[in-house]
Amino acid sequence: MKPSTLAITAGSTPARAALPVAGPIHVSAVSYYDDAAELDAALDGGGYAYGRIRAPNAESLEQAIAALEGAEACVSYASGMSALRALWDSLALREGDVAMVPADGYGASLSLLKRLASERRVTLQLQRFTAPEALAAIAAAKPKLVFLESVTNPLLSVPDVTALASAAHHLGAAVAVDATFSSPLGQRPLSLGADLVLHSTTKWINGHSDALGGVVSGAKTRIEPMRAARILTGDILGPFEAYLTLRGVRTLPLRMKAHSEHALALAKALESSGKVANLRYPGLPSHPDHAVARRVLEVEQSGFGGLMAFELPKGGRAEAFRFLEAVKLARPAPSLGDVATLVMHAASASARRMTPEERERAGISERLIRVSVGLEDPMEIAADLLQAIDSSLR
Numbered sequence: 001m002k003p004s005t006l007a008i009t010a011g012s013t014p015a016r017a018a019l020p021v022a023g024p025i026h027v028s029a030v031s032y033y034d035d036a037a038e039l040d041a042a043l044d045g046g047g048y049a050y051g052r053i054r055a056p057n058a059e060s061l062e063q064a065i066a067a068l069e070g071a072e073a074c075v076s077y078a079s080g081m082s083a084l085r086a087l088w089d090s091l092a093l094r095e096g097d098v099a100m101v102p103a104d105g106y107g108a109s110l111s112l113l114k115r116l117a118s119e120r121r122v123t124l125q126l127q128r129f130t131a132p133e134a135l136a137a138i139a140a141a142k143p144k145l146v147f148l149e150s151v152t153n154p155l156l157s158v159p160d161v162t163a164l165a166s167a168a169h170h171l172g173a174a175v176a177v178d179a180t181f182s183s184p185l186g187q188r189p190l191s192l193g194a195d196l197v198l199h200s201t202t203k204w205i206n207g208h209s210d211a212l213g214g215v216v217s218g219a220k221t222r223i224e225p226m227r228a229a230r231i232l233t234g235d236i237l238g239p240f241e242a243y244l245t246l247r248g249v250r251t252l253p254l255r256m257k258a259h260s261e262h263a264l265a266l267a268k269a270l271e272s273s274g275k276v277a278n279l280r281y282p283g284l285p286s287h288p289d290h291a292v293a294r295r296v297l298e299v300e301q302s303g304f305g306g307l308m309a310f311e312l313p314k315g316g317r318a319e320a321f322r323f324l325e326a327v328k329l330a331r332p333a334p335s336l337g338d339v340a341t342l343v344m345h346a347a348s349a350s351a352r353r354m355t356p357e358e359r360e361r362a363g364i365s366e367r368l369i370r371v372s373v374g375l376e377d378p379m380e381i382a383a384d385l386l387q388a389i390d391s392s393l394r
């Protein structure tokens, strides 16, 4: 063979001899078969032929997530936002339909949903689902979709998914839960009555901030049409991202347990320091939704989660920015779910696109700091945050 042929064919036969403990990353976007009938079947989804149709690493991750969610099926996407868009599209809401979404949820989700709703002339009704009037509001709105977040951002309110899903189903609405803040270990929304559960895998599931991704799980009748649509929209999760995310899944149960333990220890240390105001952690009896959290979160299995929020004792944005610059162990990063502790100034990050009045109404002050508690020693993190609070006030 000529070098030009050798360069293409040599070393291209995959090794098939043994079963590797660490599975391969299937980077090939294209596969071929010696048997033409097999290729023909693969193109119908019976095998791997083209990476936009089926991909082994994405499927391995989907199997793992479906198993953890107790779901019949799971479908993965290039990001949490693309997963949300696909979920919305799958519901085929029509002009005049009402979709109820969290007023106090993830800002980017709200921006996307506003845009999708206006394209389809669907009425978006913003609702604080932890408010006492939430059930009555559902009954009055007669929605086609109730979209919840397991734990809201950044104030960590915990809606009663069981009661809300039951009220929504009574009216024939679909119920979807973004459980990103809880991870599949911290809440099992399908067993609480939800039809669909979504995660940005970028956060706890990946756990190491090295891949974007999103997943949606539920019954086959809901997920398989989404998988079919994904062949055309092309926003399947890439092989490297799927591999890294599945690697994260392997330690997810242990990590969530530890993140929750560390968060509880940190919350108690901050509360007893007397240096923070309005500490919000669902695991503390002082949290307004503590009793609901005990019912709807998998507390026995993985505690109350790794997120908390608090206010600096005084000052405004300048003090908050000084706090961000003064932390030495924690990192001032606008994300969550990492093995490292991440701190965020909510008003300038996740709530950045809200007007000051909207933030005020949502209870997001300029002094509010959200903490994603990492796996460092929790007392060393407490000392770090407390010294940063002191420097912010100087």
Ligand SMILES: *Cc1c(COP(=O)(O)O)cnc(C)c1O
Binding pocket: 079, 080, 081, 082, 106, 108, 109, 149, 153, 178, 180, 181, 200, 201, 202, 203, 212, 213, 214
């Ligand atoms: C991050 C996040 C998303 C969006 O996910 P990406 O992976 O960044 O696209 C959606 N919902 C919640 C609650 C999130 O925290």
